[in-house]
Amino acid sequence: MTQNIMLGTIFVMRSYSWGENEKGDKFSLAIIIVLVTIPSIYIFLKASKRLRNRKDNLPPGPRGLPLVGYLPFLGSSVHQLFMELVQVYGPIYKLSIGRKLCVIISSPSLVKEVVRDQDITFANRNPTVAAFAFSYGGNDIAFAPYGPTWLMLRKIFVREMQSGVVLEALYTLRKNEVSKSVSHVYGNIGMPINMGELAFSTVINMISSMFWGGTLEGEKGSSVAAEFRAATFKLTKIFGTPNVSDFFPMLAWFDIQGVEREMKKVSQWIEQIYDFVIRERIKMQVKKVDGSKKDEPKDFLQLLLEFKEQDTGRSISMAQIKALLNDIVVGGTSTTSTMIEWTMAELMLHPTVMRRDQEELAQVIGVDNIVEELNIHKLSYLHAVVKETLRMHPAAPLLLPRCPTKLCTIGGYTIPKGTKVFLNVWAMHRDLLFWDNPLEFRPDRFLDPSNKLDYFGNNLHYLPFGSGRRSCAGLQLGERMLMYTLATLLHMFDWKLPSGTMADTSEKFGIVLEKSTPLIAIPTPRLHNLEVYTYEKK
Numbered sequence: 435m436t437q438n439i440m441l442g443t444i445f446v447m448r449s450y451s452w453g454e455n456e457k458g459d460k461f462s463l464a465i466i467i468v469l470v471t472i473p474s475i476y477i478f479l480k481a482s483k484r485l486r487n488r489k490d491n492l493p494p495g496p497r498g499l500p501l502v503g504y505l506p507f508l509g510s511s512v513h514q515l516f517m518e519l520v521q522v523y524g525p526i527y528k529l530s531i532g533r534k535l536c537v538i539i540s541s542p543s544l545v546k547e548v549v550r551d552q553d554i555t556f557a558n559r560n561p562t563v564a565a566f567a568f569s570y571g572g573n574d575i576a577f578a579p580y581g582p583t584w585l586m587l588r589k590i591f592v593r594e595m596q597s598g599v600v601l602e603a604l605y606t607l608r609k610n611e612v613s614k615s616v617s618h619v620y621g622n623i624g625m626p627i628n629m630g631e632l633a634f635s636t637v638i639n640m641i642s643s644m645f646w647g648g649t650l651e652g653e654k655g656s657s658v659a660a661e662f663r664a665a666t667f668k669l670t671k672i673f674g675t676p677n678v679s680d681f682f683p684m685l686a687w688f689d690i691q692g693v694e695r696e697m698k699k700v701s702q703w704i705e706q707i708y709d710f711v712i713r714e715r716i717k718m719q720v721k722k723v724d725g726s727k728k729d730e731p732k733d734f735l736q737l738l739l740e741f742k743e744q745d746t747g748r749s750i751s752m753a754q755i756k757a758l759l760n761d762i763v764v765g766g767t768s769t770t771s772t773m774i775e776w777t778m779a780e781l782m783l784h785p786t787v788m789r790r791d792q793e794e795l796a797q798v799i800g801v802d803n804i805v806e807e808l809n810i811h812k813l814s815y816l817h818a819v820v821k822e823t824l825r826m827h828p829a830a831p832l833l834l835p836r837c838p839t840k841l842c843t844i845g846g847y848t849i850p851k852g853t854k855v856f857l858n859v860w861a862m863h864r865d866l867l868f869w870d871n872p873l874e875f876r877p878d879r880f881l882d883p884s885n886k887l888d889y890f891g892n893n894l895h896y897l898p899f900g901s902g903r904r905s906c907a908g909l910q911l912g913e914r915m916l917m918y919t920l921a922t923l924l925h926m927f928d929w930k931l932p933s934g935t936m937a938d939t940s941e942k943f944g945i946v947l948e949k950s951t952p953l954i955a956i957p958t959p960r961l962h963n964l965e966v967y968t969y970e971k972k
């Protein structure tokens with residue numbers, strides 16, 4: 435390298451002297467200087483970077499192109515590519531995406547170093563531009579930096595909003611929304627139904643109903659719910675759009691794709707809905723003081739507003755309330771609804787598994803009863819089916835990236851501060867070391883009593899909800915909504931594919947791993963008592 439620079443310098447000096455002798459040739463001299471100096475500087479920087487890498491002992495990894503790194507080679511199935519690279523570089527490797535250094539970890543023992551041994555160092559995120567905008571600048575749980583404020587918000591979210599008592603109290607609201615979906619399906623008997631759309635609207639309706647309960651009723655309630663559904667659909671789409679500003683932070687200011695602008699616009703739209711509902715809620719509370727409204731369970735909005743007024747060191751701001759509501763919308767809607775669609779797709783492909791599920795439902799629930807959430811825990815086969823679906827199609831195949839707050843070491847390699855660290859759950863869920871025939875859909879593997887795999891992230895080769903301090907904060911609610919909706923759809927209807935079509939399981943990579951083609955299925959009623967198909971407000 436030094437040799438290169440010296441040669442370059444001599445060449446430049448010689449060219450300069452020619453320039454002195456040949457009058458008026460300053461222009462070509464400048465060109466020669468540029469031609470020699472730029473490659474020399476480039477070679478020097480490259481070589482010193484390689485030297486630094488060797489000294490810093492960064493993990494191995496594929497070389498990318500100057501400036502853009504590995505970005506042009508990512509393709510559309512990033513999770514599959516990341517698994518293929520494990521075969522070449524091993525369970526920990528690095529690559530640059532644009533200007534971002536990323537490290538991909540694909541073995542439970544290395545994951546342990548991240549989520550257990552150095553959990554606090556890795557308990558930070560590196561929010562994307564869109565995430566920063568919708569979370570009111572990281573005022574939420576998913577993107578707030580690790581610290582006392584994040585801890586307080588997470589405790590409120592997990593312990594106060596998703597305690598067994600609160601979720602029980604809000605069950606009627608979830609039940610009403612699932613019954614409305616059943617009624618809708620019943621109204622379309624024999625017709626093709628887009629299962630992803632059905633799942634999305636059921637879940638977002640459950641969520642908005644738990645947000646503000648009976649604050650808005652009748653026509654006003656339905657029109658605000660429809661607007662909220664449209665706005666959250668847009669929010670989740672923008673959130674999942676790959677954004678050049680995230681890979682080239684120096685370009686963020688230009689917002690080339692307009693993602694930040696769009697996200698701010700839709701966040702304002704949602705904020706207006708929140709403000710409207712909060713005003714209605716305050717009016718309602720005034721009425722309640724007059725004794726004119728009966729007592730209702732506290733919905734999420736009420737619980738959060740009470741924390742706002744608290745004087746106990748747990749007081750939260752209005753921005754934090756709205757950011758938490760956004761977390762539920764973004765974190766809870768497409769994850770849960772996509773998992774409903776994936777499970778139904780696997781069941782359509784495996785009719786014997788679907789039959790066994792329905793037999794279990796008939797036995798546990800009864801052929802003329804509707805599913806109640808409190809009976810869900812008795813459905814051990816359906817639990818196994820959902821666990822297997824989450825193994826094969828984890829909603830977040832690389833979890834949400836972590837970001838170390840200081841230079842640290844994983845597997846003996848140096849991980850610089852600020853690196854984006856991906857935990858490659860998709861690859862671990864297919865690792866032959868831990869799973870027999872990992873590419874086969876076999877729910878029975880989760881029935882084996884010796885196989886105590888749960889959702890809490892204790893078994894580091896099975897992490898559909900993540901692990902450690904930053905594991906899914908909505909697990910309690912997510913699991914309830916997923917199981918209850920699925921159990922109801924399977925118990926109340928038989929499903930078949932439109933003739934001439936086949937269910938497939940090709941995946942579309944994104945912030946949530948979706949099906950690449952929508953699942954379309956045709957329902958017929960299963961229960962004898964047809965009255966249970968008509969929605970009645972509970």
Ligand code: HEM
Pocket residue numbers: 575576577588761762763765766767769770773829830833834835897898899900901902903904905906907908909911912913916
């Ligand atoms: C089947 C449904 C769901 C799945 C599969 C799922 C999965 C995940 C995963 C994999 C993570 C990242 C964990 C990590 O980095 O270790 C996560 C984070 C998160 N999830 Fe979920 N989730 C689901 C439902 C929900 C629901 C219903 C909510 C809200 C009520 C929610 C709220 C969150 C939040 C706030 C975080 C960020 C936690 C933090 O950074 O501290 N999720 N989820």
